[in-house]
Amino acid sequence: MPAVIFLAVVVALGGDGEAMRGWAIPTATDIAFALAVLAVIGSYLPSALRSFLLTLAVVDDLIAITIIAIFYTADLQVVPLLAALLPLGAFAALVQRRVTFWWMLLPLAFATWALVHASGVHATVAGVLLGLVVPVKARASVPSISTLDRRTDVAHRFEHRMRPISAGFAVPVFAFFASGVTVIGGGFAAAFQDEVAIGIVAGLVLGKLVGVFGTTWLVARFTRARLDDDLAWRDVGGLALLTGVGFTVSLLVGELAFGTGSERDAHVKLAVLTGSLLAATLASVALRLRNRTYRRIAELERRDDDADGIPDVYQGGASTS
Incomplete structure (x- = not known):
């Protein structure tokens, strides 16, 4: 739907074929920033809402990465792409058997990344494929060379180890280098004279x-x-607004669509930042109202002193004990 609305806006404003290359920019949700906003504003919101957002955002990013691989690969080299299946298969075989020696896995992961990059497909796809083969469920047995027992959730273990590198280094560095835009001196006004920027904001928010x-x-x-x-x-409505926070993958698609450093690429960056900020603001308003409702419910439940399942405030102070 964000892609459909983007294309409708571009066509309505007289955009050309080049402008339509950005149709996938508003399709991705940035999981890191969306969860951060939800954590700040939703201390009383149901845990199911966080699970909903997490699942949706992960699948959403997988679809966006697939779009990158299919629609934004200009020169596909089949031999390196097929060759990438060998280190990927070896990596999968090891982690499925709970073998997590870094000196075995890192060379295989790097080889997969390098071969996917050489094939012309964006190397982000390699990271997605490597992540998908890491197991969560337990195995009936594991080989003797395994560093873990069969009950270990390898995906959670890897996530715990890599989070400091990902959240503390990779994401901030990417954001710093990818989101530089000119706002003062006509940058903002010039950007929103471009139908692409208007389409991105409409796609992310609406x-x-x-x-x-x-x-x-x-x-x-x-x-x-x-x-x-x-x-x-109403919770789903607020969450749907929050999914309009599209940052890292949206910026990446914008660079692939219009070229790094181009004038339109600068417009894309400013539009993604504007649309994400607007979506986060609207979602904050909607979800804060819901958070107040759930906080009142929690307070009433705590006031149920006689534990009969009915808050005493609704019993006129009468005791049922």
Whole structure:
């Protein structure tokens, strides 16, 4: 839906074929920033809401990375791409058997990355593939060379070890180098004379709201899937707004679509920042209202002194003990 709205805005404003190359820019949700916003504003929100956002954002990013691999690969080299399956397969075989020696896994991961990069496919895809083969479920048995027992959640173990590098170094460095824009001196006004920038903001804010909320409602209405008992549709609406925070992957797609350092690339960066900030602000307002509601519920439950399941405030102070 963000892509559809982007294309509709570009066509309505008379955009050309080059402008339409940015159709995928507003499709991704930045999981790190979206979860950070939710953590700040939603101390009383149901845990199911966080699970919903986490799952949606991960799948959303996987789709965005797939789009990059398919639609933004200009010169595909088949031989390196096929060769990348060998170190990837060896990496998968080791981690599935709970073998986590870094001196064995890192060379295989680097070889996979290098071969995918040489194939012309964006090397981000290599990271996604490596992550997908890391196991979560337990095995019936593991080989004697394994460094872990069969019950170990390897994905969680890796995530715990890599989070300081990812959150503390990789994401801030990427944000620093990727998001430099000129705001003062005509940069903002010039950017929003470009139909691409307007389409990105509309896609991130309106497209994500319609797409996430609408799809969730349709799935709950016409399939066996049901909304979690702890959630209300107003929660989903606020969360849908929050998914409009698209930063890292959106900036990456913008660079691939229009070229790093180009004038339109600068417009894309400013539009992504503006759309993400607007989406985060609107989501904060909506979810803070829901957070107050859940806080009142929690306070009433704490006031249920006689533990009969009915808050005493609704019993007129009468004791049922």
